[in-house]
Amino acid sequence: MTVMYPSLLVYGLVLAAAAVAGYVVLQRRRASAPRAVAVGRTGWRRHLPYALFLTALTLLLSGLSRPQAELPVPRVAGTVVLVFDVSNSMAADDVAPSRLAAAQSAAEGFVKAQPDTVDIGVVMFGQGGLLTQTPTDDRDAVLDAISRLTPSGGTSLRQAILTALGAIVGEPVDLPAEDDPELPDLGYWGSATIVVFSDGQDDAPADAEAAAMLAAGAGVRIETVGIGTTQGTTVEVDGYQVATALDEQLLTALAAATGGSYHPAGDAAALNGISDAIDLRITVQRESVELTGPLAGLALLLLTLGGLLMIRWYGRIV
Structure with missing residues (x-):
């Protein structure tokens, strides 16, 4: 896979890593705070929506670099x-x-x-x-x-x-x-x-x-x-x-x-x-396909799924 703007990929991954680190720090502070954990927010349920949001953020930031991949494409040729x-x-x-x-x-x-x-x-x-x-x-x-x-x-x-x-x-x-x-x-x-x-x-x-x-x-x-x-x-x-x-x-x-x-x-x-x-004849040729659109679509799907899970489990997006 190649990217048209490598610097944007680096910046995007750095921002995504910073967001993940910020989430980890926030969770540690919450865990050390003297309060009870709300029902339904224990274990993996507490982290899954945020994991989906952070993955979506990573995909969106990576898409800014215009990634491309050589994929086999069937065509009449x-x-x-x-x-x-x-x-x-x-x-x-x-x-x-x-x-x-x-x-x-x-x-x-x-x-x-x-x-x-x-x-x-x-x-x-x-x-x-x-x-x-x-x-x-x-x-x-x-x-x-x-x-x-x-x-x-x-x-x-x-x-x-x-x-x-x-x-x-x-x-x-x-x-x-x-x-x-x-x-x-x-x-x-x-x-x-x-x-x-x-x-x-x-x-x-x-x-x-x-x-x-x-x-x-x-x-x-x-x-x-x-x-x-x-x-x-x-x-x-x-x-x-x-x-x-x-x-x-x-x-x-x-x-x-x-x-x-x-x-x-x-x-x-x-x-x-x-x-x-x-x-x-149907031949298979390798073509350079830009992945920005698919990455954005997958990110939107993850954001939607994360939001729906929060609403179902907590009654609101928090």
């Missing part, structure tokens, strides 16, 4: 990387007005609901991954990055996860070569979460699951949000009608590999509740 599938299939309209537009709307609600202790980044991915906004507490910058997303190209969830991991650890991340069985050591990032908005259609599902295992090894949790319907629809790509449907199995597997959850959002109503459904 860390890094969240929002990962958006911008492949051609996200232009499908089985979720109105389109899969991508619905994902953007849900993500915007999620961003606005987060406390300023959470840094948020944005990654877009098609055939490759691109970090469009580094993790920041600037909510306007994050919302601008989300609003600029447009659909095009293929899909690589592998690159999406690797790009998001790179944003978290601060350097490029890649999977090892096929002949290397060991995953790279990225350190431990237990306060980081990746939220993937996608229809789950992927060019190489096995690679995506390997990337998820890499995230799990770094303590990063992946939450997946399924955009679209399992019945699917068609979307026009380069003049061709291409069938597309939500792949819940892959998205569930990616989330489960890291201890995260899959959130189905086959319609706009389900997407509106995504910000409440996704659980972020």
Whole structure:
């Protein structure tokens, strides 16, 4: 524990000690005086109210020094990387007005609901991954990055996860070569979460699951949000009608590999509740907390208790 004004603490403790010494001297004089002790004022009852008053005085005088302590405070904190599938299939309209537009709307609600202790980044991915906004507490910058997303190209969830991991650890991340069985050591990032908005259609599902295992090894949790319907629809790509449907199995597997959850959002109503459904990490951080208020509150409680005891035992405050 530290104090902002040490000299006031010293003076306060000296005054409190003087008050205690004065009370002891007073009681000795009373004990030596030739008079009878009143009924009900013998033993510990005679001293308890005054002990409460003197303790309260000590707390109040100590509070003047503005004491502070480092205390563990639980809070939602860390890094969240929002990962958006911008492949051609996200232009499908089985979720109105389109899969991508619905994902953007849900993500915007999620961003606005987060406390300023959470840094948020944005990654877009098609055939490759691109970090469009580094993790920041600037909510306007994050919302601008989300609003600029447009659909095009293929899909690589592998690159999406690797790009998001790179944003978290601060350097490029890649999977090892096929002949290397060991995953790279990225350190431990237990306060980081990746939220993937996608229809789950992927060019190489096995690679995506390997990337998820890499995230799990770094303590990063992946939450997946399924955009679209399992019945699917068609979307026009380069003049061709291409069938597309939500792949819940892959998205569930990616989330489960890291201890995260899959959130189905086959319609706009389900997407509106995504910000409440996704659980972020609760971390414990040590913060400097001023104790003046708690000390004053405790002192007031002791003063009140001492006064009530005097009234109950003696009928008045003496």
